[in-house]
Amino acid sequence: MVLITLVSSDEQNFPVERELLKQSGTIETLIVNMNLDDEDTDAAAMPIPLPNVKGDVLEKVIQWMEHHKGDPVKEGDNEDNNAEIVVPQWDDDFFKPAMYGSKHLELTVAASYLDIKNLLTLSCKAISNTFKGKTGPQIREEWGVPNEFTPEEEEAIRKENEWSE
Amino acid sequence: MSVSDILPIVTLIYSDVVEPIFCVFYAYILVRIILGKSSEFRSAFYKFSVATGVAAITNVLLIWTMRMVDVRFPVFHQRGCNSFFLDETHHHPAVFCNIDSWLSHLCALAISIGKTLSVSTRFTAICFAHRRDVNPRKSLDIENIDFQLWEGRMVKICLCAMWGIPFALYAYLPFLPASFGPTPNGYGVYLGITNPGFLMAKAFATCGYFFFFGSTIPMLFSHFEDSESVHKKAWGRLGPVGAGRAGLFSGGNQPGLYFLSLKPNIKSQARVSTGRHEKILGFYAVVLTTSHMIKSIHQSIWFIALIIAYKELQTAVIGLYLIPNTLSAFAEPVLLLVTSKKLRDEVFSCMSQGRSTTVSMTAQSSAVGRSRRDTSLAVYMSHLPDLCLIEICSHLLRSDLCYLGKTNRRMHSLTNDRSLHRIKWKRG
Numbered sequence: 001m002v003l004i005t006l007v008s009s010d011e012q013n014f015p016v017e018r019e020l021l022k023q024s025g026t027i028e029t030l031i032v033n034m035n036l037d038d039e040d041t042d043a044a045a046m047p048i049p050l051p052n053v054k055g056d057v058l059e060k061v062i063q064w065m066e067h068h069k070g071d072p073v074k075e076g077d078n079e080d081n082n083a084e085i086v087v088p089q090w091d092d093d094f095f096k097p098a099m100y101g102s103k104h105l106e107l108t109v110a111a112s113y114l115d116i117k118n119l120l121t122l123s124c125k126a127i128s129n130t131f132k133g134k135t136g137p138q139i140r141e142e143w144g145v146p147n148e149f150t151p152e153e154e155e156a157i158r159k160e161n162e163w164s165e
Numbered sequence: 166m167s168v169s170d171i172l173p174i175v176t177l178i179y180s181d182v183v184e185p186i187f188c189v190f191y192a193y194i195l196v197r198i199i200l201g202k203s204s205e206f207r208s209a210f211y212k213f214s215v216a217t218g219v220a221a222i223t224n225v226l227l228i229w230t231m232r233m234v235d236v237r238f239p240v241f242h243q244r245g246c247n248s249f250f251l252d253e254t255h256h257h258p259a260v261f262c263n264i265d266s267w268l269s270h271l272c273a274l275a276i277s278i279g280k281t282l283s284v285s286t287r288f289t290a291i292c293f294a295h296r297r298d299v300n301p302r303k304s305l306d307i308e309n310i311d312f313q314l315w316e317g318r319m320v321k322i323c324l325c326a327m328w329g330i331p332f333a334l335y336a337y338l339p340f341l342p343a344s345f346g347p348t349p350n351g352y353g354v355y356l357g358i359t360n361p362g363f364l365m366a367k368a369f370a371t372c373g374y375f376f377f378f379g380s381t382i383p384m385l386f387s388h389f390e391d392s393e394s395v396h397k398k399a400w401g402r403l404g405p406v407g408a409g410r411a412g413l414f415s416g417g418n419q420p421g422l423y424f425l426s427l428k429p430n431i432k433s434q435a436r437v438s439t440g441r442h443e444k445i446l447g448f449y450a451v452v453l454t455t456s457h458m459i460k461s462i463h464q465s466i467w468f469i470a471l472i473i474a475y476k477e478l479q480t481a482v483i484g485l486y487l488i489p490n491t492l493s494a495f496a497e498p499v500l501l502l503v504t505s506k507k508l509r510d511e512v513f514s515c516m517s518q519g520r521s522t523t524v525s526m527t528a529q530s531s532a533v534g535r536s537r538r539d540t541s542l543a544v545y546m547s548h549l550p551d552l553c554l555i556e557i558c559s560h561l562l563r564s565d566l567c568y569l570g571k572t573n574r575r576m577h578s579l580t581n582d583r584s585l586h587r588i589k590w591k592r593g
Contacts, residue, residue, distance in 0.1 A: 124559075124560065128557050131568075132562075134565075136569070136570070145572050145576075148574050161570065
C-alpha cells in the first residue's frame with residue numbers, strides 16, 4: 001500500500017493511501033506532475049503541501065474520502081426532485097455537527113480547492129437544505145450575513161421577483 | 166468644595182489608580198491583536214501599533230513607578246550621593262531614578278517613531294489605493310496594500326530603528342549624576358540628570374516630536390490633495406451617468422442613482438468600500454496626529470522653559486503633563502477600536518458569546534444562536550468562492566433562489582447567474 005503524505009497549512013502531516021487521493025483532482029494532478037506514481041520515486045520522502053487547508057479540516061476531508069473510497073465521480077448529476085435535496089444519511093450525519101459553523105464552510109472551500117467533486121456537491125447540497133423555504137431575512141439571521149440593501153433597493157428587488165412569487 | 170480643591174484629588178485618583186487600569190485594558194487589546202487569527206492583524210500597521218502600544222504602556226508604568234517610590238511613598242532617603250557608580254557604603258536612589266528616566270525617555274521617543282510609522286502605513290494604504298484605482302488595469306485590493314509596501318524585512322528594520330535609535334541616543338543617561346530638588350518635608354524630588362545632559366535628552370525628545378510633525382502633517386495634506394484630485398478625475402471621466410459611481414467612490418450618496426449599485430457591478434461595490442475605508446484611515450491618521458501634536462507642543466514648551474530657565478513656566482507645564490500624556494498614550498487603542506470592526510469583534514467576543522446563550526429556545530432560534538456564537542461565520546460566507554455558491558444555488562427551487570437573492574448584494578448577483586436560468590424557467 002503506497003502512502004502519500006499531505007501537509008496542512010499548520011504543518012500537520014497526514015499519511016494517506018494513494019488510492020483515496022484519486023478523488024481529489026488537485027492532488028491527482030500534483031501526484032502526476034511530481035511523478036510520485038513512478039516506482040523509482042520515493043513518495044514518502046516527498047510530502048504534498050496544502051497551504052490553503054488547515055489540519056482539522058484536512059482530517060475531516062480524509063475521513064470523508066475514506067468512507068467514499070471507490071465511489072464514482074458524478075459529473076453534472078442532479079437527482080433532486082422538486083420537493084427535496086437528497087443527501088445520503090451518512091453524509092448528512094457527517095455534515096450536521098458542523099452545520100451553521102465556519103467548519104462546514106471551511107470544508108466546502110477545501111473541497112473546492114482540492115477539487116473533490118462529490119464532497120463539494122454533497123456539502124453544497126447540505127448548505128442548500130438550510131436555505132430551503134426560508135426568506136431573505138431568515139437566511140441573513142441564521143448565517144449572520146449583514147443586510148447591505150437600502151429600503152429602496154429591497155423594494156426594487158421585490159418588484160424584480162414579483163413574477164416568481 | 167471649589168474646583169481648585171477637587172482638581173488635585175481627581176488628578177491623584179487618575180494618575181495613581183485610573184491610569185494603570187487603562188494600561189491593563191490597553192495591554193488586553195494588544196494581546197487580542199497578537200493572538201487574533203485575522204490576517205489583518207498580521208499587517209505592518211498592527212505590528213507598528215503593537216510596538217507603539219508596548220512603548221506607551223511601559224512609559225506610563227515607568228512614570229507611575231517613579232511617582233510611587235519617589236513622591237507618594239518616599240523610599241530613597243539617602244539623597245547625598247547621586248552617582249551611578251556605587252561604592253560599598255551607599256544605596257543610591259540615583260541608579261533607580263536615572264534608569265527609570267532613561268527608559269521613559271527611550272519609550273517616549275520610540276512612541277514618536279512608532280506613531281510616525283503607523284500614520285505612514287495609513288497614508289500609503291490611502292494613496293497607493295488611489296493610484297491603483299485610477300489605473301483600471303490594476304486590481305483594487307486595499308486590504309492587502311500593506312503587505313506589498315511594508316514587507317516583512319522592511320517592517321523588521323523599522324521596528325529595530327524604532328527601539329535602536331532611542332536606545333543609542335539616550336545611552337548616556339543612566340551614567341550621569343542625578344539632580345534632586347528640595348521639598349518641604351526635606352526628602353527632595355528627582356529632577357532628572359544634571360545639565361547639560363538633561364537638556365540634551367529633552368532636545369532629542371523634541372527632535373522626535375518635530376520628526377513626527379515633519380513627516381505626518383505633509384502626508385495628511387498630500388492625502389487630502391490626492392483624494393480631491395482623484396475624485397475630480399473620476400467625475401470628469403465618468404460624465405453625468407457615471408457621476409453616481411463617482412459619488413459612491415467618495416462614499417457619498419447620490420439620490421435617485423442607487424439603481425446603479427443594484428447591477429452586479431463589483432467595481433462599484435469595491436468603490437463604496439474604498440470610500441468608507443479611506444475615510445476610516447484618514448480619520449485614524451488625523452486624530453492620532455492631533456493627539457500626539459498636543460503632547461509635542463507641551464514637550465516643546467517644557468524644553469523652551471528649560472533653556473530659558475523659566476521656573477514658573479516649568480511648574481505650570483509639569484502640572485499639565487497628565488492631559489497631553491493621557492491623550493497621546495490612550496488615543497491609539499481607542500482609535501484602533503473605533504476604526505476596526507475586526508478588532509472590536511476580537512476584543513468583545515466574550516461579551517457577544519455571553520449574549521448569545523440567551524437565544525436558543527426553539528429549533529430555529531438555536532440555529533440563530535449557533536450562528537451568533539460563531540462571529541466569523543459571515544466572514545467565511547463572504548469568502549466562499551462564487552463557484553461554491555452557484556453550486557449551492559443550483560440545488561434550490563425558483564422561490565428559494567428569489568429569497569436567497571434578497572440576502573445581500575453578492576447573493577443577488579449570483580442568483581441572477583446565467584447558469585441558474587434553467588432553474589428559474591423550469592423548476593419550482
